Amino acid sequence: MFRLLIVDDEEYITDGLYEVISGLDEPDLDVCKAYSASEALDWLGRTRIDIVLTDIRMPDIDGLELFERIKANWPRCRTIFLTGYPEFGYVYQAIQSPGVSYLLKTEGYDKLIAKITDTVRELEEGLRITDLQQRSLELEQELKSHLHGDYLRDLLAGKIPFANLAFDFEEMSLQLDSDKPILMTVCQIMEVDSESLHAARKESLSAVHYLTNSFLSEQVRSVCVTDRRGNLVWFIQPMRTDEDSPVLELSETSRIVQGTLELVQKACMESLELSVAFAINESLRSWEEVVECYERLQQLLWLRIGDGVSMIVKDHLEWGEADSRPSNQERTPIQKAELLMGYLEFGRKPQFEALLEECEQELLAEDADGLQALESYYAITLALLSHINRWRPANIKVEFGRLIRFDDHVSRSEAMAYVKETARTLFLDRHTEERRRAQDIIERVQVYIEEHLSGDLSLVRLSELVHFNPAYLSRLFKQECGVNLSTYIEEIRLRKAKDLLGRGEEKIHEVGALVGYETAHSFTRFFKKAIGVTPQEFRKALSNK
Known part of the structure; x- marks a missing residue:
């Protein structure tokens, strides 16, 4: 999803x-x-903006000064100036810059619509990468990942003393500062084909790794590692700069990264046909908080709302398959x-079922070793029990004795049948919880809309309310309600406007203000477009009944 911001101090022009x-x-x-322009800066401080359509001459901050601020925070943003003939010389220098x-x-x-449409197409094209670029840079990124991977995984597991960080970073040439706070984000690739080979899975991780780094590198330093679950974890800090260069404020880093990750998601879908979800901190954390922060972000991805596709969930307060790991057939029961x-x-049910089926075939084979079969069974049940103990699903009824006592079953096949039944129950409970959480979020948004019709109901504001990225909230709302969020808001505004007009207690412009339209002209235009008559005509028709 791209975001366009219209800026003009003349309200009727902006509304039109x-x-x-x-x-x-x-x-x-x-x-x-x-x-x-001041209000535009507020928008730029809240969310990523991709296109700015702005007047040149404005009383507080002019369009050129606004452009410089845009360039500093969102270098990929396109700016379209609206000018008069006498102002061309004034804007000439700015339009020499790329993207202006x-x-x-x-x-x-007509010209305006064509320009905006062309700009959107340019942005979409900019998110696509060539195969040659991808292959060459993936290789470079893979080498860096191997160099630092084991160390960072140990750091996430709490195995590295924090007192050693400064020395270790320098020795390993990690481009991070051990004495400064960090931002962390965890990325999960969604909808992975259960039949995907290890090499294909690894290729997808590498591609997402490269793509994300290419976007982040414009404004922040970052180091990425693939964790033991097969998710990508980034450690992020603002750029190092000399004293005379502008530097991204620590407080702005999270906002900038969140906006950039939305572009990453779109680029992954356009270039790689992969959907990715992110969990990210809303504030920077100390290195001492790394382990706790990492576990929290993993939990947020697990407790996803809806299907999680293209989600960015914010923390507001696969397990790795590196080259050194054996293939499925060579893994020990504990590794499986x-x-x-x-x-x-x-929640990767197809992959779970495929691997469980493989384990079952090995366990039920005629030549299976008895002790090895016992080890495999208890390793599997331990995984299920660990999950139940960690997440404590409320609606799950499991006979734990039957699950953990292998000899209580008349046969190995009966024992594995109960294991599979338990696993199906856990996945069903997870799906039910995801739907419940999605419904809770949608209800919260709907209540807020009805109670704040005269206020800011932008997609950005509503996404801030539930701590999601705007694109994901928009998609989730359509998925759950069957209607676009913007259409839903218009329907609620129209219903409320009809009710107020029918009462006859407020003037037309007052009704418009109460349902979110700052000018009577905008309200009249909206109302007539929706039902074919003006508010005055609607009220008159009611009074004649």
Whole structure:
């Protein structure tokens, strides 16, 4: 999803542009508006903006100064200036910069729509990478990952003394500062084909790794590692700069990274046909908090809302398959149980069932060694019990004695049948909980909309309310309610407006303000477009009944 911000100090111009652009056939374009450059800076401080359509001459901060601020925070953002003929010389220097263009105010809506459509296509093309770029840079990234991977995995497991960090970082040339706080994000690749080979899985991880780094490297330093669950973990800090260079404030780092990850998700889908989910801190943490923070982010990914596709969940307060690991056939029972635990933890049912089926075939084979079969069985049940003990699913009724006592079953096949039944119950409970959490989130958003019709109901504001990225909230709402969030808001506004007009207690412009329209003209235009008559005509028709 791309986000376009309209900036003009003339309200009627801003509202008119908003109505026209919102009506475009661009489902992945979220349109916002600001009535001053100061308000635009507030938007830029809250979320990523991809296109800014701005007037040049504004009373508080002019368009050129706004452009410099945009460039500092969101270097990939495109800026379109709206100018008059006398202002061309004034804007000439700015339009020499990449990603900047202008339109004359006299050119009309057709030219404006064409420019916006072209800009969206340019942004989409910019998210695609060539196969050659991808292969060469993936190799470089893979070498770096191997160099630091074991160390960072030990760090995440709490095996590295924090007193050693400064020395270790210098010795290993890790581009991070041990005396400064960090931001962490964990990435999970969604919808992985259960038949995918290890090499294909590894290739996907490498591609997402490279793509994400290419976006993050513009404004932050980051080091990435693949954890034991097969998820990608980034350690992030602001850039090091000299004293005369601007530096990204620590407090801004999380906001900048969150916005960038939305672009990463879209790029992964466009270039790699992969959907990825992220969990991220909302504030920077000390190195002493790394282990706790990592576990918390994993938990947030596990406790996902809906299907988790393209989700970025914020913390507001696979298990690794490196080259040195054996293949499925060579893994020990304990290693296979660890994989099963990881698949169960992250809801990867096809992978879990495929590996469990493999374990069952080995355990039931005629030539299976009795002690080895016993080890395999208890390793599997230990994975299930560990999951139950960690997450304590409320609606699960498991006969633990029957699960853990192998000899209580009349046969190995009966024992494995109960194991499979228990696993199916756990996955079903997880799915039910995901739906319940999704419904709770949607209900919270709906209640907020009804209680704040006159306030800010932008997708950005609603996503802040539930600590999600805007694109994921939009998708989740459509998935759960069967209607776009913007359409739902318009329906609620229309229903409320009809009710207020029917009472006859407020003036037309007061009704408009109560349902979120700052000018009577905008309200009238919205109302007539929705039902075919103006608010005045609607009220008159009611009074004549």
